[in-house]
Amino acid sequence: MNKPLIRFLFLGDPRTDRRVKNFISFFHNCNYDVELIFATPGQRKSGEVFIEGVLARQLPLEQSGGVKMFLQYDLLLKDELRTVKWCDVLFACELYSLNAAANSKKERGAGKLFYDSRELYTELPSVTKTFLKKWYWKKWERKGLQQTDLVIVTAPDDADAVRKVHGFLPPNVLVRNLPKKEELKPNSYLRNLYAIPLEKKIFVYVGGLQQERGLEKMIDAISLMKEKAVFVIIGEGSSKEHLQLKCRELNLEGNIFFHPSIESGKVIEVLNSADVGVSLIEQNSKSYALALPSKVFEYMLAGLPVISSPLKQVKDLFNSTDGILFVDPYKSDELLSVCQRAIIMSSDIELKTKIYVDTYNHYTFDVDAVSLQNLLVSTFDTLNPAT
Numbered sequence: 001m002n003k004p005l006i007r008f009l010f011l012g013d014p015r016t017d018r019r020v021k022n023f024i025s026f027f028h029n030c031n032y033d034v035e036l037i038f039a040t041p042g043q044r045k046s047g048e049v050f051i052e053g054v055l056a057r058q059l060p061l062e063q064s065g066g067v068k069m070f071l072q073y074d075l076l077l078k079d080e081l082r083t084v085k086w087c088d089v090l091f092a093c094e095l096y097s098l099n100a101a102a103n104s105k106k107e108r109g110a111g112k113l114f115y116d117s118r119e120l121y122t123e124l125p126s127v128t129k130t131f132l133k134k135w136y137w138k139k140w141e142r143k144g145l146q147q148t149d150l151v152i153v154t155a156p157d158d159a160d161a162v163r164k165v166h167g168f169l170p171p172n173v174l175v176r177n178l179p180k181k182e183e184l185k186p187n188s189y190l191r192n193l194y195a196i197p198l199e200k201k202i203f204v205y206v207g208g209l210q211q212e213r214g215l216e217k218m219i220d221a222i223s224l225m226k227e228k229a230v231f232v233i234i235g236e237g238s239s240k241e242h243l244q245l246k247c248r249e250l251n252l253e254g255n256i257f258f259h260p261s262i263e264s265g266k267v268i269e270v271l272n273s274a275d276v277g278v279s280l281i282e283q284n285s286k287s288y289a290l291a292l293p294s295k296v297f298e299y300m301l302a303g304l305p306v307i308s309s310p311l312k313q314v315k316d317l318f319n320s321t322d323g324i325l326f327v328d329p330y331k332s333d334e335l336l337s338v339c340q341r342a343i344i345m346s347s348d349i350e351l352k353t354k355i356y357v358d359t360y361n362h363y364t365f366d367v368d369a370v371s372l373q374n375l376l377v378s379t380f381d382t383l384n385p386a387t
Contacts, residue, residue, distance in 0.1 A: 002033075003031060003032055003033045004032055004033065004088035004089065004111075005032070005033040005034075005035065005085075005086075005087040005088050005089070006027050006032050006033070006034050006035075006087065006088065006089040006091055007034075007035045007036070007037065007084070007087040007089070007090055007091065008020065008023065008024060008034070008035065008036040008037070008038075008091045008093055009036075009037050009038070009077060009090065009091065009092050009093060009097035009100065009101055010036065010037075010038040010039075010093040010094065010097060011038070011039055011041070011070075011073050011093075011094060011096040011097055012038070012040060012041075012093075012094070013038075013040045014036060014038050014051050014056065015051060015263065015264075016261060016262075016263055016264055017264065018177075018179065018264035018265075018267070018294070019093075019116070019118065019177050019294075020036075020093050021051065021052050021264055021265075022180060022365045022369075023091070023093070023116070024036060024051065024052045024054050025052045025053075026365075026369050026372075026373075028052060028053060028054055030373060034054045035054065035055055035056070035057070035084075035087070036051060036054055036055070036056035036057065037056070037057045037059065037077065037080055037081075037084075038056060038057075038058055038059070039058065039059040039060070039061040039073050039076060039077070040058070040061060041061055041063065041064045041065060041069055042061065042062075042063070042064030042065075043058070043060070043061060044060045044061070044062050045058065045060060046058050046059055046060040057080070059073075059076045059077065059080060060076075061073055061076065070096055073096060073097075074096070074099055074100050077097060077100035077101075078100045078103055078104070081100060081101075081103075081104040081108075082104070082107070082108075086108060086109075087111070088111040088112065089111060089112045089113070089114055090104060090105060090112070090113050090114070091114045091116070092113070092114065092115045092116065092144070093116050093118075094116060094118055094119075095117070095119070095121045095137065095140065095141055095144075098115055098140070098141065098144035098145075098148075099140055099143065099144055101113055101115075101144065101147075102143060102144040102146070102147035102148070105147050106147060112149040112150065113147050113148050113149050113150075114148070114149065114150045114151075114152060115144065115145070115148045115150070115151050115152065116152045117151050117152065117153050117154070117158065117162055118154050118177065120158060120161050120162065120165075120290055121137055121141060122134055122137055122138045122141065122165050123161075123165075123290075138165065138166070141165075141166070142166050145166060145168070145169070145170060148170045149170060149171070150170060150171055150172065150173065150375075151169060151170050151171070151172040151173075152172070152173055152174075152175050152372070153172055153173075153174055153175075154174075154175070154176050154177045154292060155174070155176065155290065155291070155292035155313045156174060156313060156316070157290055157312070157313055158290065159172045159174075161290055173371055173372055173375050174368070174371065175365075175368045175369060175371065175372050176292060176294075176297075176363075176365075176368050177292070177294040177297075178294065178297050178363055178364050178365040178367075178368055179267070179268055179294070179297060179298050179301050179364060179365060180364055180365050180366055181301075181360055181364045181366050182268045182269075182301060184272065184302070184303050184353075184356045185269060185272050186272050186273070186303075187269070187272055187273045188273055189269070189270055189272075189273040190202055190204070190232050190257075190259075190270065190273040190274055191273060193259075194230070194232070194257045196230055199228075200227075200228060200229055200230050201228060201229045201230075201275040201276060201343045201346055202229070202230055202231075202232060202273070202274040202275045202276070203218070203222065203229055203230065203231045203232070203274070203275065203276045203277075203278055203307075203339070203342075204231070204232045204233075204234065204271060204274035204275075204276070204277055204278065204299075204304075205218070205231070205232070205233050205234065205235070205277075205278045205279075205295075206234040206235060206262070206267060206270075206271065206277075206295050206298060207234075207235050207293070207295050208235055208236070208237040209233065209235050209236060209237030209238070209239045209240045209243060210237045210238060210239050211238075211239055212281065212282040212284050212288060213239075213280065213281055213282070214278070214279075214280020214281060214282055214309060214329035215233065215239065215243055215280070216243065216246060217280060217329040217330070217332065217335060218231060218278055218280060218329075218335075219231065219243065219246055219247060219250070219252065219256060220332060221332070221335050221336050221339050222252065222255055222256060222339075223250050223252055223255075224336055225336070225339060225340070225343075226252070226254075226255050228340075228343060229255070229339070229343060230254075230255045230256070230257065231255065231256050231257070231278075232256075232257045232259055232274065233256065233257070233258050233259065234259040234260075234261070234262060234267075234270070235259075235261050236260065236261050240258065243258075244258060267298055268298060268301055268302050271298060271299060271301075271302035271304060272302045272303070274302070274304060275304065275343075275346040276304055276305055276306070276307060276339075276342045276343070276345075276346050277295065277296070277298070277299025277300075277302070277304040277305070277306045277307070278306075278307050279293050279295050279296050279299070279306060279307070279308045279309065279314075280307065280308070280309045280327075280329040280335075281293060281309050281311060282309065282329055282330075283309065283311065288311075289311065289312065290311075290312065290313060291311050291313070291314075292311070292313040292314060292317075293308075293311075293314070296308060296314060296318075296324075297359060297363050297364075300323070300324075300355050300356070300358075300359040300363065301356065301359045301360065301363075301364065302356070303352040303353065303355050303356035304346070304352070304355070305323045305324070305325065305342050305345040305346055305351070305352070305355065306323065306324045306325070307325050307327060307335075307338055307339065307342055308324055308325070308326055308327075309326070309327065309328065309329050310326040310327070310328065314326075321358075322351060322354065322355070323345065323351055323352075323354070323355040325338045325341060325342055325345075
């Protein structure tokens with residue numbers, strides 16, 4: 001009996017996307033045949049590469065953003081799926097691959113269609129501000145869901161939120177956007193890289209540099225703690241130049257540092273060299289209000305105390321947990337006070353060890369993925385690998 005084939009579809013760079021790599025590695029290690037088709041915005045090259053030991057086919061995508069990019073990707077993916085061999089599961093890793101996946105299933109009868117609903121897409125700030133965008137993506141997602149056999153959600157409340165948008169929802173399973181288990185390895189990477197004095201604590205943010213992530217508020221707080229702390233911002237995004245300009249205006253070049261994006265497999269190691277993690281997402285949209293940011297779990301797996309905005313699903317998990325401090329990023333006095341408390345907490349070795357151990361045992365991808373594997377075994381019998 002041949003092993004079932006699972007074909008992943010992804011718009012983005014899978015080499016830096018931890019969630020995609022985690023799923024590919026998980027299924028591969030469970031003895032499934034796994035393939036990946038992907039396109040990275042603005043990268044025209046095509047060909048085959050290996051990611052997590054799996055053959056990946058890259059499609060050439062000339063457009064780097066906007067409607068033209070999504071439409072070009074959709075057409076390229078549809079054409080590609082008409083030429084490749086039949087598979088047991090098409091796995092759309094985000095909304096933008098869902099339409100082509102649903103079309104392929106309808107045309108060729110793919111065994112199952114899985115959809116990783118990693119965002120509440122119709123409620124993202126960039127979508128809700130324009131009625132036409134919201135209508136378009138709602139229609140796109142609804143059409144794809146009609147062909148979907150399993151929806152994977154990243155937070156407990158997300159399934160109900162998607163159901164409310166469309167009035168229905170296929171069977172679903174929760175697999176949060178968590179890091180894999182890693183050993184705690186304290187190091188001085190960031191301190192050495194930026195020549196940060198030992199007396200200053202290192203606050204760190206990792207993720208996209210976009211509006212409504214609380215980064216400007218955190219920069220303002222650091223400007224009042226220049227003798228005690230620095231802030232390292234790790235990532236890229238549309239707000240980077242604006243944030244850098246703000247730092248220059250406040251003369252914070254020696255207290256705010258911008259680090260390039262890091263390969264997903266090295267994030268925890270780099271975070272191990274910081275002291276406090278920052279996740280101040282602003283709740284200006286339903287999607288952000290329901291967020292369960294992966295960075296919170298990354299900081300915790302690195303043994304860092306965390307400063308977080310009071311997002312509902314984060315508070316549901318950690319409201320009574322030592323090591324997480326909640327604060328409204330719009331309340332500057334409270335944010336400053338919480339930062340000072342976090343500085344004290346970051347010197348508590350016993351607390352940091354507890355944060356790490358609790359996260360290692362309960363909040364890693366290895367733990368959550370068991371539910372998906374159990375569902376495959378019990379529900380999709382035809383997909384069970386040969387033994």
